[in-house]
Amino acid sequence: MAEYENLRELKTISYKRPTIKKGYANQFLCIDISDLDISFKQVTEEIKSTFVGGKGFDLWLLWNAVKKTTKWNDPENAICIASGPMGGTPTFPGSGKSIVATISPTTESVMDSNVGGYFGPYLKFSGFDALEIKGKSSKDVLIFIDGIDQKIQIFEAVELSEESYDLSAILTEQFGKGKPRNISVVSTGPGAKHTLIGCLNFTWYDSKRKRVRYKQAGRGGIGSVFADKGIKAIVARWDDVTLSSNNPADVDLIKDVGKKYSREIVELDPKQNEMSRIGTTHLVTIMNDYDLLPTKNFQYGRHPEAANVGAEVYRRIFDKGYDGCWMGCTVACAHGVKDFVPLTGPYKGKKVFVDGPEYETIAGCGSNIGIFDPFTVVEINFYCDAYGLDTISVGTSIAFVMECFERGLINESNTEGMDLSFGNRMNALELLHQMAGGEGFGTIVGQGIRKMKTIFARDYGADADILRDIGMESKGLEFSEYMTKESLAQQGGYGLALKGPQHDEAWLIFLDMVHNFMPTFEQKAEALHWFPMLRTWFGLCGLCKLPWNDIVPEDNKDTPEPAKVMKHVQWYTDYFSAVTGKQKAPDDLIHMSETVYNFQRIFNLKMGFGRREHDTIPYRAVGPVTVVEYESRQDRYDKQLAEKHKIDIAGKGTDEKLKLLRKFREEQYEKLKDAVYKRRGWTNDGIPTINTVKRLNIDFPEVLEVLKENGIQ
Amino acid sequence: MIKIKEKSIQWREGMTVADLLKDLDDPQHYAVVKINDKYISRPDFKKTMIPDNSEIFLIPMIAGG
Numbered sequence: 001m002a003e004y005e006n007l008r009e010l011k012t013i014s015y016k017r018p019t020i021k022k023g024y025a026n027q028f029l030c031i032d033i034s035d036l037d038i039s040f041k042q043v044t045e046e047i048k049s050t051f052v053g054g055k056g057f058d059l060w061l062l063w064n065a066v067k068k069t070t071k072w073n074d075p076e077n078a079i080c081i082a083s084g085p086m087g088g089t090p091t092f093p094g095s096g097k098s099i100v101a102t103i104s105p106t107t108e109s110v111m112d113s114n115v116g117g118y119f120g121p122y123l124k125f126s127g128f129d130a131l132e133i134k135g136k137s138s139k140d141v142l143i144f145i146d147g148i149d150q151k152i153q154i155f156e157a158v159e160l161s162e163e164s165y166d167l168s169a170i171l172t173e174q175f176g177k178g179k180p181r182n183i184s185v186v187s188t189g190p191g192a193k194h195t196l197i198g199c200l201n202f203t204w205y206d207s208k209r210k211r212v213r214y215k216q217a218g219r220g221g222i223g224s225v226f227a228d229k230g231i232k233a234i235v236a237r238w239d240d241v242t243l244s245s246n247n248p249a250d251v252d253l254i255k256d257v258g259k260k261y262s263r264e265i266v267e268l269d270p271k272q273n274e275m276s277r278i279g280t281t282h283l284v285t286i287m288n289d290y291d292l293l294p295t296k297n298f299q300y301g302r303h304p305e306a307a308n309v310g311a312e313v314y315r316r317i318f319d320k321g322y323d324g325c326w327m328g329c330t331v332a333c334a335h336g337v338k339d340f341v342p343l344t345g346p347y348k349g350k351k352v353f354v355d356g357p358e359y360e361t362i363a364g365c366g367s368n369i370g371i372f373d374p375f376t377v378v379e380i381n382f383y384c385d386a387y388g389l390d391t392i393s394v395g396t397s398i399a400f401v402m403e404c405f406e407r408g409l410i411n412e413s414n415t416e417g418m419d420l421s422f423g424n425r426m427n428a429l430e431l432l433h434q435m436a437g438g439e440g441f442g443t444i445v446g447q448g449i450r451k452m453k454t455i456f457a458r459d460y461g462a463d464a465d466i467l468r469d470i471g472m473e474s475k476g477l478e479f480s481e482y483m484t485k486e487s488l489a490q491q492g493g494y495g496l497a498l499k500g501p502q503h504d505e506a507w508l509i510f511l512d513m514v515h516n517f518m519p520t521f522e523q524k525a526e527a528l529h530w531f532p533m534l535r536t537w538f539g540l541c542g543l544c545k546l547p548w549n550d551i552v553p554e555d556n557k558d559t560p561e562p563a564k565v566m567k568h569v570q571w572y573t574d575y576f577s578a579v580t581g582k583q584k585a586p587d588d589l590i591h592m593s594e595t596v597y598n599f600q601r602i603f604n605l606k607m608g609f610g611r612r613e614h615d616t617i618p619y620r621a622v623g624p625v626t627v628v629e630y631e632s633r634q635d636r637y638d639k640q641l642a643e644k645h646k647i648d649i650a651g652k653g654t655d656e657k658l659k660l661l662r663k664f665r666e667e668q669y670e671k672l673k674d675a676v677y678k679r680r681g682w683t684n685d686g687i688p689t690i691n692t693v694k695r696l697n698i699d700f701p702e703v704l705e706v707l708k709e710n711g712i713q
Numbered sequence: 714m715i716k717i718k719e720k721s722i723q724w725r726e727g728m729t730v731a732d733l734l735k736d737l738d739d740p741q742h743y744a745v746v747k748i749n750d751k752y753i754s755r756p757d758f759k760k761t762m763i764p765d766n767s768e769i770f771l772i773p774m775i776a777g778g
């Protein structure tokens with residue numbers, strides 16, 4: 001029997017922890033849980049210079065782990081988790097992110113997700129730049145990476161709590177040996193087991209509140225892969241973290257830049273978005289004012305009750321205190337609700353602490369499903385986390401189901417008697433509990449929108465065309481929560497994103513729609529090159545993107561391209577140089593990302609995707625699908641037809657105008673693809689050319705082989 | 714008086730956010746301003762009156778999300 005309760009030791013190895021040098025441990029940890037094999041791989045200079053770290057390392061490990069025929073639930077599929085060279089620098093804002101990658105159950109291709117909490121840095125300081133887990137176990141297993149005692153252990157987990165919420169708290173206590181701050185846990189819950197939209201919860205210990213806090217790697221069902229493998233949890237244990245933990249090349253420079261950055265945030269955040277007080281909730285009413293808040297499955301962008309789930313309400317509900325999901329991050333936006341008492345489910349009547357909600361959860365599990373009660377949103381947020389479900393996919397999927405229900409595409413005989421009209425909060429919660437338990441209609445909703453479209457058409461006789469138009473997924477991933485009908489650039493921001501429609505690659509709505517800074521296709525394409533590249537870079541380095549442009553310097557507006565916030569980009573460049581000792585200029589950051597970005601596109605191609613046809617988005621993301629939608633913003637659409645497209649609309653009915661508008665908008669999206677592919681150095685079918693891969697030094701034989709198989713020589 | 718960027722500006726009856734931005738003659742495109750704790754978006758600039766003794770923050774909402 002092991003020293004821990006509920007855990008039966010299956011394997012233990014001791015290892016010698018390497019010294020971290022200039023942000024790297026120079027070693028990967030590879031575990032195959034099928035045969036309990038634990039091995040280490042060297043990280044060569046070539047791997048570092050090509051893939052940098054973080055997502056780049058994940059992709060390299062995953063590429064080598066899977067074949068083109070690998071499915072998400074095959075044993076060879078890997079879950080890879082990495083920090084990055086700057087990951088683990090305390091007090092430098094946003095330096096604690098972990099990046100996770102796997103083959104997704106909903107997109108069947110490469111998925112990546114970035115997440116806060118302490119795991120990535122603890123993994124690195126324990127001696128590993130990245131962790132790769134392959135295989136499958138028939139027993140529930142727990143992996144313990146103990147950087148202090150220098151051992152890796154695999155346990156069988158017996159009768160441990162199913163819910164992530166309890167599980168992480170128990171494991172933190174068990175493994176912390178009186179120092180809970182030394183522990184970070186990765187886990188999921190029963191929802192991940194019974195659906196394809198499971199998330200991973202990563203923890204950090206909140207010393208002030210004396211409790212375990214959670215952040216989620218939500219997108220694309222990574223939690224479902226984790227559960228399918230039979231992994232109950234991964235626990236990392238590490239000691240104190242200091243500025244020297246990364247053994248950076250120039251610690252004084254880091255101190256200097258970090259201090260300037262932190263001070264600027266402390267001074268300006270209260271005057272700007274107040275993230276340290278209200279997180280991202282300020283976006284709710286702002287999006288609503290601009291007709292951008294997804295409402296009732298992205299039909300509309302505005303609702304009179306939006307303020308009920310806005311910042312002014314959550315300002316009062318959030319527990320006051322420091323909420324940095326990384327040590328010393330002065331943005332400190334990871335807020336939570338204390339002593340919340342759920343009305344339903346297994347925690348009904350008990351006091352719980354809820355991490356969140358953030359904007360995406362409020363929009364997805366609130367306005368988009370017609371719910372404007374802030375506490376219902378908190379309850380959905382809580383159960384998604386406890387059950388290990390992605391709040392974005394849950395929200396967007398329920399929104400789709402509710403619209404289908406209201407349109408009569410599905411009915412109570414399909415939903416097992418549930419009225420799933422918009423705003424039905426008790427049934428939305430019931431659906432969530434069903435997803436977690438693998439029961440009733442919840443089992444179907446938990447498959448995600450792409451599979452639901454097939455089931456609704458095939459088994460319930462629903463009209464496949466309308467399902468295609470209103471099902472808000474692309475590449476198999478549910479849309480995150482911004483309206484894009486009036487921003488062609490953001491349609492590209494979603495549709496041309498490598499993993500599917502998540503806004504972490506580009507968020508151009510304000511630049512495009514509100515400020516009209518990029519009227520031409522070429523300007524949009526330039527933005528859809530530069531912004532995704534810069535944003536990708538944060539994920540290579542173990543960084544959070546938020547400090548870059550959610551707080552901007554006061555003199556930023558006087559710079560030539562304010563949207564790029566170049567003062568901060570320069571700071572990040574200095575930071576990279578100071579940690580790694582490699583002197584870089586801002587343009588080099590873009591080049592680093594381009595390499596990994598193109599590699600990921602080719603990885604999609606390897607898995608059978610990654611072409612023009614896969615960058616398709618539903619028409620709901622492009623324009624009004626129905627007459628009612630058109631007529632709700634008739635002045636806007638009529639004006640566009642008349643002024644932009646020179647159509648004489650006199651005497652034309654809504655049906656005819658709807659079709660005309662659709663034709664124009666769909667053509668524009670295709671033209672945008674042409675411009676972006678050209679800018680990115682891709683063929684007109686969306687595939688990187690030989691010149692591009694050569695320029696980026698990723699012309700390895702196996703890359704060229706994939707290109708050749710796809711007609712690129 | 715209203716306070717903006719550490720400076721004081723004379724308040725006048727009926728002053729809207731749009732009026733204030735015009736007075737400031739600031740070329741930046743502000744999408745949102747904050748009056749004390751309240752966020753006001755550009756579509757509402759013309760109709761939102763600024764109360765006397767407010768503190769105003771101009772928010773460079775440019776590439777959030």
Ligand code: SF4
Nearest residue numbers: 094325329331333544
């Ligand atoms: S900005 Fe917010 S999400 Fe990013 S590291 Fe800091 S607290 Fe975490």
